[in-house]
Amino acid sequence: MTQQRVLFIGGSGFIGSAALKELSEQRPDLALSVFSTGKRRLAVSGVETFVGSLLDFNSLLPALEKADYIVQCVQFPGHPVERPWLGSQYTYKGCDGAGTQNIVRALEHLGRVDSIQNYLYLSGAAVGESKYNWNVAKRMAEKALRDSGVKHVILRPSWVYGKGDRSMSLFVLFARYLPFFPLIGSGENRLNPVWVKDLAKIIAAALLDEHNFGNTLNIGSPQLTMREVAKIVLAETGQSKPLVAHPLWMMKSAGLFAQFLPFSPLSPGSVDFLNMDAPLEPYEEMFGVHFKSLAEGLKASGMLR
Numbered sequence: 552m553t554q555q556r557v558l559f560i561g562g563s564g565f566i567g568s569a570a571l572k573e574l575s576e577q578r579p580d581l582a583l584s585v586f587s588t589g590k591r592r593l594a595v596s597g598v599e600t601f602v603g604s605l606l607d608f609n610s611l612l613p614a615l616e617k618a619d620y621i622v623q624c625v626q627f628p629g630h631p632v633e634r635p636w637l638g639s640q641y642t643y644k645g646c647d648g649a650g651t652q653n654i655v656r657a658l659e660h661l662g663r664v665d666s667i668q669n670y671l672y673l674s675g676a677a678v679g680e681s682k683y684n685w686n687v688a689k690r691m692a693e694k695a696l697r698d699s700g701v702k703h704v705i706l707r708p709s710w711v712y713g714k715g716d717r718s719m720s721l722f723v724l725f726a727r728y729l730p731f732f733p734l735i736g737s738g739e740n741r742l743n744p745v746w747v748k749d750l751a752k753i754i755a756a757a758l759l760d761e762h763n764f765g766n767t768l769n770i771g772s773p774q775l776t777m778r779e780v781a782k783i784v785l786a787e788t789g790q791s792k793p794l795v796a797h798p799l800w801m802m803k804s805a806g807l808f809a810q811f812l813p814f815s816p817l818s819p820g821s822v823d824f825l826n827m828d829a830p831l832e833p834y835e836e837m838f839g840v841h842f843k844s845l846a847e848g849l850k851a852s853g854m855l856r
Contacts, residue, residue: 555668556582557758558618560605560654561625562598563587565716566673566747566754570622571598573751574758586614588625588640605650606640611657619666620758623651624673630717631825632810632818633684643684648691655699670703671758672696676743676769677829678707685824693767704763706754708770709831712845713747713852717816718825722781723854726788731795735802735822738778738794741830743771746848749840756838771831772842780845787849799826 557574561567562585575583575598584599599617603610605625615621627633627646639645651672658664678689696703712719725732753770757763775783781794803819810818836842849855 554580554582555619556584556617557620557622558584558586558614560586560614560621560623561588562622563589564624564626565713566711566750567622567624569713569747569751570624570754573748574755577755578759581620584614584617586611586625588627604640605646605653608653608657608660611654612661615654615657615663616661618663619668621654621667621670622673622754622758623654623671624754625650629814631685631821632815633820634810643688644691647688651692652695655695655701658699658701664699664701667701669758669761669764670696670701671754672703672705673754674705674707674767675829676707676709676771676831677827681827683823683827684820685827702764704757704760704765705767706757706770707767707831708745708750709743709772709829711745711747711750712848712854714854716747719744719784719849720854721816722784723788723849726781726784726790726792729792731793732781732785734777734781734794734796736799736826737796738781739776740826740828741774741776742780743774743829743831744780744845744848745770745772746843746852748851749842749848752840753838756840760838768837769831770837771834772844773835774830775845777826783845784849787846787855 559567559571562571571583586601588604601614627641634641672692674689674693678686693705785792799822802822806818806822809815834842843851
């Protein structure tokens with residue numbers, strides 16, 4: 552019997568690598584492959600790798616023609632700071648929007664739409680009707696998937712954190728080394744932080760659960776405000792410092808210049824992204840996965856070491 556294959560599009564990234572590791576441990580009977588948008592081929596034992604671009608139709612074909620399941624959790628380098636002057640692949644619309652449309656086109660070209668067992672797309676909270684590039688791109692991707700006719704499930708997680716991320720790791724550094732803790736805006740925007748390992752377990756479960764095919768599922772732990780997140784990070788790092796709110800106009804002005812710096816986490820768009828109000832119905836568990844609280848997740852992730 553031929554071994555079924557799961558293709559991770561973005562399997563070398565923060566979320567993708569965690570999900571790939573989780574699935575490999577849960578289901579060693581499955582063959583795993585990775586489509587990476589990086590420049591270097593991955594050296595992961597037992598995992599076949601393909602290197603290309605979501606915007607390069609032909610580079611997608613070799614990876615997709617072998618896949619039975621697809622997990623799409625790719626994001627552009629430097630996310631959430633878009634850098635369109637480097638190419639459209641460094642934007643949400645190029646990566647999520649046009650990239651997903653291209654994947655669907657490639658599946659149609661290969662005649663594989665009906666043979667894919669499940670296509671799990673990692674979208675995000677607060678897709679809604681917002682005009683921000685992030686939301687528009689996610690809506691483009693979700694529509695492309697629904698219109699394709701391929702079996703699919705869409706997950707919309709809230710803020711995902713863990714060791715090696717580009718956001719909560721900064722919060723830990725702020726707590727430890729700044730004389731105050733900076734907040735963007737009032738800090739009253741709502742979110743439901745999810746530890747990346749909890750999300751990885753949910754991805755592995757949802758991918759193989761045919762009862763959820765066609766569903767769009769919000770993924771979020773009990774709700775917090777950004778101000779509450781900051782207080783928890785301070786407490787868990789053993790710090791007691793004032794929270795200082797910075798007006799949005801000030802942060803966006805700084806972002807106008809900072810976005811051109813290599814590895815900068817700041818741009819006008821990323822300020823909007825970080826200040827986005829994205830409340831979800833709080834969950835205690837999903838797919839048998841009990842969500843860790845933020846304090847528990849920070850400890851378990853090793854981010855505080």
